[in-house]
Amino acid sequence: LTGYITLDIGYKNTGATKSAITFLDGELGILKYRGYPIEQLAEKSTFIEVAYLLIYGELPTADQLNDFQKLISRHTLVHEDMKKFFDGFPRGSHPMGQLSSLIGALAAFNPESLKQGQSTEEVNLEIVKLIAKMSTLVSWIYKKSLDHPFIYPQNKYDYVTNFMYMTFAERTEEFTGIDPVVIDAMNKLLILHADHEQNCSASTVRIVGSSDANLYASISAGISALWGPLHGGANQAVIEMLEKIKEDGGDTDKWIAKAKDKNDPFRLMGFGHRVYKNFDPRAKIIKKACDDILEKLGVQDEVLEIAKRLEEVALKDPYFVERKLYPNVDFYSGIIYRALGFPTEMFTVLFALGRLPGWIAQWKEMKANKEPIGRPRQVYTGKTTRDYVATADR
Ligand code: SDX
Numbered sequence: 001l002t003g004y005i006t007l008d009i010g011y012k013n014t015g016a017t018k019s020a021i022t023f024l025d026g027e028l029g030i031l032k033y034r035g036y037p038i039e040q041l042a043e044k045s046t047f048i049e050v051a052y053l054l055i056y057g058e059l060p061t062a063d064q065l066n067d068f069q070k071l072i073s074r075h076t077l078v079h080e081d082m083k084k085f086f087d088g089f090p091r092g093s094h095p096m097g098q099l100s101s102l103i104g105a106l107a108a109f110n111p112e113s114l115k116q117g118q119s120t121e122e123v124n125l126e127i128v129k130l131i132a133k134m135s136t137l138v139s140w141i142y143k144k145s146l147d148h149p150f151i152y153p154q155n156k157y158d159y160v161t162n163f164m165y166m167t168f169a170e171r172t173e174e175f176t177g178i179d180p181v182v183i184d185a186m187n188k189l190l191i192l193h194a195d196h197e198q199n200c201s202a203s204t205v206r207i208v209g210s211s212d213a214n215l216y217a218s219i220s221a222g223i224s225a226l227w228g229p230l231h232g233g234a235n236q237a238v239i240e241m242l243e244k245i246k247e248d249g250g251d252t253d254k255w256i257a258k259a260k261d262k263n264d265p266f267r268l269m270g271f272g273h274r275v276y277k278n279f280d281p282r283a284k285i286i287k288k289a290c291d292d293i294l295e296k297l298g299v300q301d302e303v304l305e306i307a308k309r310l311e312e313v314a315l316k317d318p319y320f321v322e323r324k325l326y327p328n329v330d331f332y333s334g335i336i337y338r339a340l341g342f343p344t345e346m347f348t349v350l351f352a353l354g355r356l357p358g359w360i361a362q363w364k365e366m367k368a369n370k371e372p373i374g375r376p377r378q379v380y381t382g383k384t385t386r387d388y389v390a391t392a393d394r
Helices: 038-044 048-058 062-073 079-089 096-107 122-144 161-168 180-192 198-207 215-226 234-247 250-262 281-299 304-316 317-322 332-339 344-368
Strands: 022-025 030-033
Touching: 022 234, 030 281, 038 180, 038 281, 048 062, 048 161, 048 180, 048 344, 062 332, 079 096, 096 122, 096 215, 096 281, 096 344, 122 161, 122 215, 122 332, 122 344, 161 180, 161 304, 180 234, 180 281, 180 332, 198 215, 198 344, 215 281, 215 304, 215 344, 234 304, 234 344, 250 304, 281 332, 304 332, 332 344
Parallel strands: none
Antiparallel strands: 022 030
16 A cells, blocks of 8 residues: 555444434434424424334324334233342442343343344334333332332333333332323433434444344343443433532533643533534433423422533633534433432433334344445554464563
8 A cells, every 4th residue: 555544443424324214414403313303203292102203114193103002011021030130230230231231131031032034023022022121121220229129010101101100109109190291301301312323322233233133132232332421321421520510619610621621531521422513402402301390390400500501611612612512412311310300320221211212223224224244344553474483482
């Protein structure tokens, strides 16, 4: 080779596939699921309806939605032996590590999912089971963190109400229902997280699935990718950052300076995005929802004011402006999760619950496209050929 290939390592802007699921325009801050603007879906739809849209490509009729919801309800129970996994997790183990293990283990309890060349009906059944059981397992991860008994699903509730029931109901108290404001907020948050084109975890699901690994193994891999603080783990990192700034006296200028200092590893978590070089449209919706929901629930959260001050200062600062760093989906979402009663370490599993339909849609599309097994190449930068040297001569 004469001259040099300037190689920007890593999947930064690789066109890895063709997809009809989600459209992003990073310059204009546009996000659409199957052509529907996220703003309309967040305002008018429900999470289960958006899940149907992402997976099957069209908004369901009333009957289709009713059948989908009923089928999911019928599969929310998990095999009793799945509970034994919870006995094995050490106290305080991270919910994302538990969730990726549990979802991978579902393959063992659904051996038919290992069958190659499953029919459409068989694949659809696996999809319904996974959506149903993940909500039960996420709520049980929360109960395990409290050392409280698991709450079993109730088929009479819709998906989000059932999830919140299993998460927050207690055996010792009569369940008096969930505030509609909370149900609406949870639907909105799950919708906003439902898919996002070829992000790190969706690409992971696609490449693992391209080896003909089963759906549960592919989604378990996606959960592990989402765990990283540069990806889905950022929503937990944002709250931890805001709490640290609060404890430090709330001096936002000091922390903005730290984020700009190349010698300081500190980054403004919840800021910046590989694709959005404008406002993340989800962040705009969540920021507005933050004010509405906290007001309706009568919740005061000092870190919300710190977040708003950070955003205000950063958006005027040349460092952030030049690098087009804006708040992303993770910057405000944790403040709402907290107002809804979730502890910080549950935030990323909530992101995973929301992203599940998107991962499933991406996996299903990759199979339908009959995409070949993913196998990228490299530019070799190692040693040229050399001969073996006996130990005594090294
Ligand atoms: C998600 O891809 C998706 O769609 C993801 C997601 C989804 O829905 O699936 O949207 C969800 O993962 C949102 C992102 C959550 N992560 C964070 O909030 C972590 C903080 N943000 C970053 O670490 C960063 O912005 C990334 C990882 C999100 C994007 O990184 P890039 O595109 O690789 O950009 P980069 O790291 O090369 O940064 C470019 C410049 C660098 O400075 P210079 O080398 O030019 O001097 O911007 C700086 C970076 O140092 N920079 C930041 C910063 N983010 C980037 N500086 C301070 N604070 C930050 N948050």
